[in-house]
Amino acid sequence: MDRFLAFFIVILLFAALGVHTGCSSAQAEEAPFKIVVVPEQLNGHSIAGQQIVFLVTITDDGKTSTMPVTISASAGGAEISILHADIIEGQVAEVVVIPSQSSVNTSVEVEITGKRGSISDTETFTFDVVEGEDDRGEYAAELKDKFVSWLETNHPELGIASENEWIGTMVSPQWLIVSHYLYFSDEWEMHVSWHIMIAPYDWAKIDLRHRFDETAPSYAFEISSLSGNTAPIVIELPETVWR
Numbered sequence: 001m002d003r004f005l006a007f008f009i010v011i012l013l014f015a016a017l018g019v020h021t022g023c024s025s026a027q028a029e030e031a032p033f034k035i036v037v038v039p040e041q042l043n044g045h046s047i048a049g050q051q052i053v054f055l056v057t058i059t060d061d062g063k064t065s066t067m068p069v070t071i072s073a074s075a076g077g078a079e080i081s082i083l084h085a086d087i088i089e090g091q092v093a094e095v096v097v098i099p100s101q102s103s104v105n106t107s108v109e110v111e112i113t114g115k116r117g118s119i120s121d122t123e124t125f126t127f128d129v130v131e132g133e134d135d136r137g138e139y140a141a142e143l144k145d146k147f148v149s150w151l152e153t154n155h156p157e158l159g160i161a162s163e164n165e166w167i168g169t170m171v172s173p174q175w176l177i178v179s180h181y182l183y184f185s186d187e188w189e190m191h192v193s194w195h196i197m198i199a200p201y202d203w204a205k206i207d208l209r210h211r212f213d214e215t216a217p218s219y220a221f222e223i224s225s226l227s228g229n230t231a232p233i234v235i236e237l238p239e240t241v242w243r
Contacts, residue, residue: 031065033058035114035121037095038215039243043180044172047132048104051169052243053182053189054095054125055215057087058114064089067116071095075110077103077129084212092212099129134170140181141168143192147206147221150232158208158219159187166190171243180242187211191242199227207238216240 038055046052058069068086071093083094099108108129113122144166151160166183176196183190189211194204203224207217216239221232 030117030119031063031067032061032119033069033114033116033121034061035112035123037112037123037125038241042127042243044174045128045130046099047170047173048099048101048129049134050099050171052097052127054097054112055241056093056095056112057215058089060089069114069116071112071114073110073112075108077106078108090213092215094211103129104131105129132173136170136179136181137168140192143194143204144183144190147232189241200225202226205235209241
């Protein structure tokens with residue numbers, strides 16, 4: 001009889017543990033959160049074919065959950081892809097929006113949503129698409145390669161090397177005196193900017209963001225004069241990414 005009673009108590013304990021675990025899992029799944037999207041607006045307009053990369057993070061309201069939030073997005077007149085769609089607090093998803101030719105001279109509205117269980121949060125962003133083409137990629141690539149060569153020698157800890165593959169996109173097409181270009185490797189985002197002036201004001205700069213765990217640059221360097229062939233120096237970090 002005692003043996004039967006002990007067996008019955010063990011069964012009850014396992015059943016209670018299962019119920020508790022199920023409740024904990026459900027509570028974690030239903031934990032409230034907010035999505036945070038960078039940037040809130042672009043630095044000017046965009047052109048068809050440009051890659052506009054929104055950075056998405058979450059903040060848990062109250063208790064931190066280990067259950068990921070799934071990021072989705074939609075936009076008319078644009079192609080969308082999402083990198084690292086399932087994130088927890090401290091991780092970064094990238095929503096890549098590429099306006100189509102049909103969206104030129106119109107506004108594109110992007111809706112970005114995070115969902116965990118039955119809880120969701122949505123943010124909406126709008127930008128204008130103007131006529132234009134990428135006429136700066138060739139020179140931007142020369143500057144990028146110049147910085148990559150220097151970083152490979154002087155900052156090997158970053159893992160940036162000449163064999164890395166980079167995907168580039170023009171940004172801020174209406175900016176003329178200072179031009180901007182973005183590059184993405186598997187690990188880094190590089191923002192290249194340069195000043196269209198004569199020496200000693202012909203500078204070029206880069207800032208670097210570590211993808212999928214940073215929403216702002218963590219390194220920045222400048223060549224003070226391109227024609228003077230000055231060596232890159234460390235400069236003050238920009239507060240946010242350039243879009």
